[in-house]
Amino acid sequence: MTRFTFDLKARDGRARAGLISTPRGDIRTPAFMPVGTAATVKAMLPESVAATGADILLGNTYHLMLRPTAERIARLGGLHKFMNWDRPILTDSGGFQVMSLAGLRKLTEEGVTFKSHIDGSKHALTPERSMEIQALLGSDIVMCFDECPALPADRKRIEASMQLSMRWAARSREAFGDRPGHALFGIQQGGLDEELRGQSAEALRSIGFDGYAVGGLAVGEGQEAMFGALDFAPAQLPEDKPRYLMGVGKPDDIVGAVERGIDMMDCVLPSRSGRTGQVFTRMGVLNIKNARHQDDPRPLDENCGCPACRNYSRAYLHHVFRSQEIISSMLLTWHNLQYYQDLMAGMRAAIAEGSFARFVANFHAQRAEGDIVPL
Secondary structure (H helix, E strand, O other): OOOOEEEEEEEEOOEEEEEEEEOOEEEEEOEEEEEEOOOOOOOOOHHHHHHOOOOOEEEEHHHHHHOOOHHHHHHOOOHHHHHOOOOOEEEEOOHHHHHOOHHHEEEOOOOEEEEOOOOOOEEEEOHHHHHHHHHHHOOOEEEOOOOOOOOOOOHHHHHHHHHHHHHHHHHHHHHHOOOOOOEEEEEEOOOOOHHHHHHHHHHHHHHOOOEEEEOOOOOOOOHHHHHHHHOOOHHHOOOOOOEEEOOOOOHHHHHHHHHOOOOEEEEOHHHHHHHOOEEEEOOEEEEOOOHHHOOOOOOOOOOOOOHHHHHOOHHHHHHHHHOOOHHHHHHHHHHHHHHHHHHHHHHHHHHHHOOHHHHHHHHHHHHHHOOOOOO
């Protein structure tokens, strides 16, 4: 069986281009992972997501364990068969969603007990249970169970959380065991503190993982602070393993993250924005519900090859959005996902050619010159 491997193909400054190989297919990096929270990327067929150029999807452990349950998915053949996606899937550990439940959860050394947001039923999630759920789902890339405090938070709180996450990382590693063809990623914590993140990276290295995530960012600290942390955090992680920035983000977040050495990212933004009428283009973000589009015969982006741009005008897309037609969510989500994958492909090519700095300059210049207000 093909094992999980990472081949670093090119560097340009701190930006990296590589190839992750798995039994279910290759993942070209830098990679953006569309989010299929409940075993579906909303408003998209799996083959439509694949057509945008996505090599991998993200599934959500917390939501799937509650409904329809990991055990049911396993009985039905695993998550890939269940959702009709034959390419790699990464599942998060469920930790972030559980930590977001505020008054509905209780945190201990053992793990977290919480009430379901769906029906109030009680559940427990530990490193061992998270590994069990993700194994039942059949995830290709499994994330270790961690705690992610919201920012801002004082250093004492960040340090205690990081140390707990490292203890949970060791338990996750032990519970994961030896699963050829499947990978386990550790998650670096430490907030915006370089010293704490260094300690976290050292602990993760000593445990040993197939890849490493930069966690605990994009949780309220703002782009400037996030980039400040990314100026040191990725370099603290092993050079020969994939680096995954969790929950990011906007196009300029993504470009800035790749510029600082990140290989993988995920975010609900392109699909969520498609459903609310926000459209990403090379020139910035437009809001399709605005009256300025009602008589506009142009495509959303004349250089985009998605069905929305090939076959429909801004006027039509404005009409179906304002009329609350389902096709609006389908077409706008498809376009946004295509934009994100085209952005990743452009960065991969630029890194390989040694022209990444020029790519970044052109990216920002196009958006500055556009007549669209950036998001």
